[in-house]
Amino acid sequence: MYTVSEKWPVTKGDFSAGNPKSCIAVVTLASSMPLFEKAAIWGSCKTENLGAEKVVMNVVSNCNIRYILLCGSESRGHLAGQTLKALYENGIDEDGRILGSEGAIPFIENLEIETIERFRQQVELIDRTGLTDIEEIYSIVDNYHDSEKPFEASPISFKKAVRKYQPPESIGADILISEKVVMDAFSGFIYEIA
Amino acid sequence: MFRFQKEQKIANIAGVKIGGNPGELPTALAGTIFYEGHDIVEDANEGLFDRKIAEDLLNSQRASSDETGNPCLVHIFGDTEQALRNYIDFVSEITDSPFLIDSPDPLARMAAAEYVSEIGLGDRAVYNSINMTIGEKERKVLKDSDIDSSIVLGFNAMDSGFKGRMQLLESGTSSMDKGLIDIALECGMCNILIDPGITPMGNGSGVSLRITLAAKAKWGLPVGSGIHNAPSSWEWLRDKKKHDPLVFKMCDIASAVMQQAAAGNFVLYGPIENAPYIFPVAAMSDIMIYESAEEFEIEPASSHPFNRLV
Numbered sequence: 001m002y003t004v005s006e007k008w009p010v011t012k013g014d015f016s017a018g019n020p021k022s023c024i025a026v027v028t029l030a031s032s033m034p035l036f037e038k039a040a041i042w043g044s045c046k047t048e049n050l051g052a053e054k055v056v057m058n059v060v061s062n063c064n065i066r067y068i069l070l071c072g073s074e075s076r077g078h079l080a081g082q083t084l085k086a087l088y089e090n091g092i093d094e095d096g097r098i099l100g101s102e103g104a105i106p107f108i109e110n111l112e113i114e115t116i117e118r119f120r121q122q123v124e125l126i127d128r129t130g131l132t133d134i135e136e137i138y139s140i141v142d143n144y145h146d147s148e149k150p151f152e153a154s155p156i157s158f159k160k161a162v163r164k165y166q167p168p169e170s171i172g173a174d175i176l177i178s179e180k181v182v183m184d185a186f187s188g189f190i191y192e193i194a
Numbered sequence: 195m196f197r198f199q200k201e202q203k204i205a206n207i208a209g210v211k212i213g214g215n216p217g218e219l220p221t222a223l224a225g226t227i228f229y230e231g232h233d234i235v236e237d238a239n240e241g242l243f244d245r246k247i248a249e250d251l252l253n254s255q256r257a258s259s260d261e262t263g264n265p266c267l268v269h270i271f272g273d274t275e276q277a278l279r280n281y282i283d284f285v286s287e288i289t290d291s292p293f294l295i296d297s298p299d300p301l302a303r304m305a306a307a308e309y310v311s312e313i314g315l316g317d318r319a320v321y322n323s324i325n326m327t328i329g330e331k332e333r334k335v336l337k338d339s340d341i342d343s344s345i346v347l348g349f350n351a352m353d354s355g356f357k358g359r360m361q362l363l364e365s366g367t368s369s370m371d372k373g374l375i376d377i378a379l380e381c382g383m384c385n386i387l388i389d390p391g392i393t394p395m396g397n398g399s400g401v402s403l404r405i406t407l408a409a410k411a412k413w414g415l416p417v418g419s420g421i422h423n424a425p426s427s428w429e430w431l432r433d434k435k436k437h438d439p440l441v442f443k444m445c446d447i448a449s450a451v452m453q454q455a456a457a458g459n460f461v462l463y464g465p466i467e468n469a470p471y472i473f474p475v476a477a478m479s480d481i482m483i484y485e486s487a488e489e490f491e492i493e494p495a496s497s498h499p500f501n502r503l504v
Binding site: 012013014049050076077078095096104105106107109173174175176177183185186188 | 407410
């Protein structure tokens with residue numbers, strides 16, 4: 001049974017993949033630290049919306065990941081660490097708002113509630129926000145990297161969401177380009193008038 | 195290249211005019227000082243910094259602005275109320291430019307709004323920003339303050355596409371009683387600057403350009419953004435930066451041209467250190483945009499780079 005999605009990590013960001021079979025992912029929040037390859041994935045998360053979303057996507061697409069270590073300096077204002085903790089503890093509401101987050105704009109836009117619930121079931125959060133001692137971080141990773149079996153479910157795959165274009169019911173001419181060429185700002189159409 | 199059918203409003207913030215049809219006014223440029231990671235900041239909580247370097251940076255932006263004719267604003271970023279107070283005191287003493295007050299912490303932002311009102315600088319301050327998380331408390335603070343200029347941020351974290359952002363500006367989200375533009379008006383904002391919100395490359399970074407056109411067509415308000423945030427968060431480019439920092443800098447600065455070509459009126463161009471580079475780039479775009487719109491009987495302002503540099 002596959003435990004890791006194809007082309008994992010499934011989304012790109014300021015992080016690097018280590019050993020995809022490892023049980024632990026390391027989120028260094030606003031800090032930058034050299035990868036320890038015993039971790040499945042390792043890198044920063046600075047924002048309370050898209051950043052948190054990427055963490056979830058790369059975790060639920062790899063069933064081997066059973067622990068997330070939050071470490072490094074908290075991302076000021078955005079509070080990505082506090083937000084990930086709130087996401088793990090409380091989930092999201094129907095609007096995508098991360099319950100209990102104190103970050104600036106804490107919303108998950110592109111993932112279903114079910115995906116967030118899966119994330120909460122799959123992993124255990126080790127909250128060491130503020131920890132920057134690299135030796136201690138390595139030691140935690142060393143302790144956890146092979147300590148658990150994969151989560152018993154299939155890895156979740158993601159397809160790039162494509163917004164469907166809906167042609168406008170009527171087209172106006174609110175931007176003048178030349179005497180006979182106009183543009184409709186809402187549809188993006190540029191056209192010639194008689 | 196084009197002109198809008200809708201009358202284009204012009205904001206006047208302490209003498210700095212922002213808005214209009216393409217080619218009419220020079221693009222206003224705001225450099226950020228005391229940003230996260232800014233090496234002149236010694237204590238981000240207390241707002242302690244190297245005053246000499248900060249003064250040089252503000253003067254450098256002013257000199258670039260005087261040379262090209264593109265008006266400048268100072269984008270002050272602070273984490274705490276205390277830091278913002280210190281920064282505002284300093285910036286307002288060194289320069290007479292309008293300044294944006296920005297913090298990811300709404301309490302710090304609100305405290306800064308109250309502070310500028312207390313010290314009589316409300317007319318020079320631009321609140322950054324009225325956004326989808328605004329609550330009753332923040333609305334009241336703004337209403338009671340002397341601030342009458344604000345960025346209105348169109349980023350809709352529940353639906354970040356074109357429709358979702360336009361809806362946020364016009365009528366709000368499901369948890370709001372009205373749209374952000376109406377909220378800004380209710381808060382006493384005479385000078386509304388729309389920022390569609392920049393998301394990273396790969397997450398809809400270009401949507402803001404379409405919204406720039408649509409928002410100007412619909413409301414006639416000044417529109418602009420911190421478009422450099424798209425390339426500056428682009429992993430591929432950040433990797434290139436390790437080998438050649440100039441590549442990163444070129445993309446970061448050049449992104450402003452995209453915003454200008456899409457009829458943007460202002461650009462929050464990021465680190466104020468980039469002033470010597472961004473002003474010539476923006477002036478170049480302004481001149482070409484004016485010359486593309488000449489036949490629309492657009493009159494460039496006397497301070498326009500077209501009237502100064504060619």
